[in-house]
Amino acid sequence: MSSDVRFTDFKSDKQPTWCPGCGDFGTMNGMMKALAETGNDPDNTFIVAGIGCSGKIGTYMHSYALHGVHGRALPVGTGVKMARPDLEVMVAGGDGDGYSIGAGHFVHAVRRNVDMSYVVMDNRIYGLTKGQASPTSRSDFETSTTPEGPKQPPVNPLALALASGASFIAQSFASDALRHQEIVQKAIEHDGFGFVNVFSPCVTFNDVDTYDYFRDNLVDLQEEDHDPNDYEAAKKVVLDSEKEYQGIMYQDENSVPYHEQHGVTEDMSDIPDSAPDDAMDLVREFY
Amino acid sequence: MAEDLNWAIGGEAGDGIDSTGKIFAQALSRAGRHVFTSKDFASRIRGGYTAYKIRTSVDRVQSVVDRLDILVALTQRTIDENLDELHGGSAIIYDGERSWEAEIPDEMTAVDVPLKSLAEDAGGAIMRNIVALGAACEITGFDVEYLDEALEKRFGGKGSKIVENNKEAARLGQEYVQENYDLDHLGYNVGTTDNDYVLLNGNEAIGMGAIAAGCRFYAGYPITPATSIMEYLTGRIEDYGGHVVQAEDELSAINMALGAARSGARSMTATSGAGIDLMTETFGLVATSETPLVITDVQRSGPSTGMPTKQEQGDLNMVLYGGHGEVPRFVVAPTSITECFWKTIEAFNLAEKYQTPVFLVSDLAMSVTEQTFPPEAFDMDEVEIDRGKLVDEDEVDEWLDAQGRFRAHAVTEDGVSPRAIPGTTDGAHMSTGLEHDELGRRTEEEDERVQQVDKRNRKVETARTEEDWDYREFGDSDAGNLVISWGSNEGALVEALEYLEDDDIDVRVISVPYLFPRPDLSDEIDAADQTVVVECNANGQFADVLEHDALTRLKRINKYTGVRFKADELAESITEKLSEEVPAQ
Ligand SMILES: Cc1ncc(C[n+]2csc(CCOP(=O)(O)OP(=O)(O)O)c2C)c(N)n1
Ligand code: SF4
Numbered sequence: 025m026s027s028d029v030r031f032t033d034f035k036s037d038k039q040p041t042w043c044p045g046c047g048d049f050g051t052m053n054g055m056m057k058a059l060a061e062t063g064n065d066p067d068n069t070f071i072v073a074g075i076g077c078s079g080k081i082g083t084y085m086h087s088y089a090l091h092g093v094h095g096r097a098l099p100v101g102t103g104v105k106m107a108r109p110d111l112e113v114m115v116a117g118g119d120g121d122g123y124s125i126g127a128g129h130f131v132h133a134v135r136r137n138v139d140m141s142y143v144v145m146d147n148r149i150y151g152l153t154k155g156q157a158s159p160t161s162r163s164d165f166e167t168s169t170t171p172e173g174p175k176q177p178p179v180n181p182l183a184l185a186l187a188s189g190a191s192f193i194a195q196s197f198a199s200d201a202l203r204h205q206e207i208v209q210k211a212i213e214h215d216g217f218g219f220v221n222v223f224s225p226c227v228t229f230n231d232v233d234t235y236d237y238f239r240d241n242l243v244d245l246q247e248e249d250h251d252p253n254d255y256e257a258a259k260k261v262v263l264d265s266e267k268e269y270q271g272i273m274y275q276d277e278n279s280v281p282y283h284e285q286h287g288v289t290e291d292m293s294d295i296p297d298s299a300p301d302d303a304m305d306l307v308r309e310f311y
Numbered sequence: 312m313a314e315d316l317n318w319a320i321g322g323e324a325g326d327g328i329d330s331t332g333k334i335f336a337q338a339l340s341r342a343g344r345h346v347f348t349s350k351d352f353a354s355r356i357r358g359g360y361t362a363y364k365i366r367t368s369v370d371r372v373q374s375v376v377d378r379l380d381i382l383v384a385l386t387q388r389t390i391d392e393n394l395d396e397l398h399g400g401s402a403i404i405y406d407g408e409r410s411w412e413a414e415i416p417d418e419m420t421a422v423d424v425p426l427k428s429l430a431e432d433a434g435g436a437i438m439r440n441i442v443a444l445g446a447a448c449e450i451t452g453f454d455v456e457y458l459d460e461a462l463e464k465r466f467g468g469k470g471s472k473i474v475e476n477n478k479e480a481a482r483l484g485q486e487y488v489q490e491n492y493d494l495d496h497l498g499y500n501v502g503t504t505d506n507d508y509v510l511l512n513g514n515e516a517i518g519m520g521a522i523a524a525g526c527r528f529y530a531g532y533p534i535t536p537a538t539s540i541m542e543y544l545t546g547r548i549e550d551y552g553g554h555v556v557q558a559e560d561e562l563s564a565i566n567m568a569l570g571a572a573r574s575g576a577r578s579m580t581a582t583s584g585a586g587i588d589l590m591t592e593t594f595g596l597v598a599t600s601e602t603p604l605v606i607t608d609v610q611r612s613g614p615s616t617g618m619p620t621k622q623e624q625g626d627l628n629m630v631l632y633g634g635h636g637e638v639p640r641f642v643v644a645p646t647s648i649t650e651c652f653w654k655t656i657e658a659f660n661l662a663e664k665y666q667t668p669v670f671l672v673s674d675l676a677m678s679v680t681e682q683t684f685p686p687e688a689f690d691m692d693e694v695e696i697d698r699g700k701l702v703d704e705d706e707v708d709e710w711l712d713a714q715g716r717f718r719a720h721a722v723t724e725d726g727v728s729p730r731a732i733p734g735t736t737d738g739a740h741m742s743t744g745l746e747h748d749e750l751g752r753r754t755e756e757e758d759e760r761v762q763q764v765d766k767r768n769r770k771v772e773t774a775r776t777e778e779d780w781d782y783r784e785f786g787d788s789d790a791g792n793l794v795i796s797w798g799s800n801e802g803a804l805v806e807a808l809e810y811l812e813d814d815d816i817d818v819r820v821i822s823v824p825y826l827f828p829r830p831d832l833s834d835e836i837d838a839a840d841q842t843v844v845v846e847c848n849a850n851g852q853f854a855d856v857l858e859h860d861a862l863t864r865l866k867r868i869n870k871y872t873g874v875r876f877k878a879d880e881l882a883e884s885i886t887e888k889l890s891e892e893v894p895a896q
Contacts (some may be wrong), residue, residue: 100573132558293575294694
């Protein structure tokens with residue numbers, strides 16, 4: 025890790041094809057700054073991205089990276105971290121990617137407490153497929169596939185994470201640049217699974233959950249004297265459907281990440297060029 | 312006959328059938344005898360018929376046959392299920408004190424041993440199967456000392472008291488038969504040899520091969536009959552700095568394995584048919600991102616949940632053609648338990664040399680069959696690890712473009728690009744399932760698309776010339792009758808040759824371990840008067856590809872009862888097939 029890394033080192037030379045004004049620009053900037061600020065560089069960072077407008081983030085950033093298949097980014101991140109505990113692993117994707125097709129993996133990545141950060145660009149819509157309902161869409165939100173609204177309550181990713189045993193739960197807003205960066209930084213620094221749900225407005229397909237809406241309604245937990253180490257307080261906040269919060273809802277100070285629980289410390293990429301010295305013992309076990 | 316023995320124990324699932332069988336198999340192996348085991352089990356944990364069969368000889372045995380000499384029957388159903396295989400010289404050990412009245416045909420020898428009460432005398436009813444083993448030793452003249460050794464190995468960890476009790480149980484069984492029966496006329500005499508053997512099954516050989524090859528990461532989701540690979544690696548791979556993750560499903564398992572592989576670890580996942588279906592989604596990503604990954608399919612009977620505990624070789628089409636779009640792959644299928652070991656190592660080398668997914672295809676029969684081998688059959692000094700074009704900090708420079716960006720998907724003559732793993736300075740790059748340029752960035756440019764598709768396909772062409780895609784051959788190489796097979800049928804075929812020889816039928820057997828790329832057998836098929844393809848599936852999937860390769864029609868022997876081929880039965884089928892009219896060309 026070199027100390028002279030600047031956040032632009034995490035930027036690729038590909039120009040984003042996101043719609044002008046898309047929340048993902050702000051989300052990405054914050055992520056790059058947070059990575060640089062926490063002392064990482066592109067050569068020791070692995071970014072895994074999902075599929076969706078949000079998933080394109082891997083293309084616009086520069087590091088070791090994999091842009092996977094829809095919904096499966098978290099397992100990839102898990103594999104990377106297990107093989108290479110020395111790497112900084114960040115997983116990014118959308119609400120559809122993470123809470124719909126990838127919901128099963130979400131629950132398990134959370135409970136495994138793999139030491140990586142997970143940034144979800146939650147625009148409450150499917151952007152890339154042009155405006156269908158997502159799992160976080162409001163029940164009366166009209167879309168091309170739900171002309172009268174989904175008529176089912178949205179997934180509450182924060183509560184889902186808490187119920188799954190999360191050790192770090194946070195929410196941020198793409199356009200509150202400093203707070204967003206700070207929160208992602210905390211997620212990176214957290215020893216374990218650092219989950220950040222980011223309000224990242226889709227200016228093209230979602231005219232309800234807009235920048236204005238979040239600006240007017242967002243409550244910052246810092247101003248509410250919320251103690252993230254207080255589990256009971258966290259429960260209250262994540263279950264409060266009346267308000268939109270930003271900040272760290274919950275952090276377990278005693279969190280021990282998966283690889284440490286399992287005693288995985290070695291760099292698994294380093295293997296000898298022949299069978300291990302004592303390999304015949306493996307055969308003799310079958311006597 | 313005296314030296315050959317077919318022994319079985321059968322009862323209800325939960326009766327300890329498996330561990331009893333394994334103990335006896337180990338005892339025979341310790342005595343230097345060749346052993347070949349097979350299992351019948353139903354897909355349930357308690358209840359349901361289950362049996363463990365052992366064929367043992369001083370000569371090499373590699374198949375089951377239709378013959379049973381000594382049967383330990385814990386239920387009447389065990390006798391009924393095996394009636395066809397029992398014969399006049401068979402002895403049936405059972406416990407007459409138990410509530411069932413054993414119905415045993417007159418011509419067979421009933422050996423009524425109070426298994427349960429003798430076990431209780433030795434310290435607990437749970438040891439009744441061990442009493443039966445002692446009785447079996449007496450009937451067969453097998454030195455009970457080797458059984459003692461196996462009991463020590465099995466129960467040593469549980470303390471000397473348990474070991475002693477079990478030895479006592481065996482002794483009581485042995486003495487009971489000695490005192491109450493005179494069975495010399497049966498003529499069994501199971502001798503010992505100086506051979507030094509290990510006893511293991513195909514899944515254990517795959518797990519051992521993976522560790523030998525430097526596999527460090529394994530992610531899987533439990534499914535019969537692949538689970539025992541995960542069970543083998545768990546608890547052993549850690550000794551080499553590796554780790555096993557039990558994933559939430561197969562989608563997750565293959566993606567975890569992919570993540571580890573991209574980070575530079577030798578990585579593997581294993582599953583069976585239904586799991587391969589789920590993994591197919593990610594299969595194309597593995598191929599287009601050019602990630603070295605070994606995906607093991609231990610086939611079982613399908614489709615859908617099919618017969619999960621039964622044998623089949625029905626996934627060939629899936630591993631050859633599965634996945635949307637067109638992606639290069641290698642498909643390697645071991646034909647024996649030793650090959651399970653060696654082909655696993657080869658699979659890892661192929662994966663890294665060509666940065667391609669490799670399907671390692673085995674089947675249920677191989678996965679549950681234990682067989683004896685000299686330890687040198689797994690000579691670790693022979694293991695070679697080839698990591699392919701892995702570039703370090705210095706070599707990266709050669710592969711940077713004018714702007715200093717790493718060309719992870721550089722278009723090369725052999726189709727293989729340099730590979731930089733995370734941490735390599737200046738090697739940072741993105742990989743994606745989207746079509747991409749040399750840098751790994753999305754593209755829809757016609758030229759770039761064609762270049763990348765051709766590049767990936769070229770890897771297979773390179774491998775075709777660089778590697779040996781040979782086959783194994785048995786029997787009479789000049790014979791006009793050619794039999795071709797793949798997977799675990801090899802052992803039964805080799806033994807079938809002996810039966811055919813007795814009938815003066817000359818056969819050349821070709822057993823193919825590479826399914827893609829595969830050896831070109833056109834000349835062999837042309838040279839033969841007739842060719843029969845043997846496989847455990849209904850439609851002859853391998854026969855189809857061979858017909859396609861050789862542009863001719865072939866005869867087929869297909870078994871899809873859920874049970875593997877037996878040597879004697881196979882000899883009969885081959886004789887019958889050869890006498891049928893040759894199909895029209
Ligand atoms: C297996 C599979 N199913 C469907 C798709 C099509 N698809 C692409 S992106 C997407 C939804 C993305 O929504 P979200 O994750 O919310 O991301 P956004 O585009 O809004 O950022 C879908 C359904 C796909 N690529 N793969
Ligand atoms: S469609 Fe929505 S989410 Fe996608 S780039 Fe445009 S604004 Fe962003």
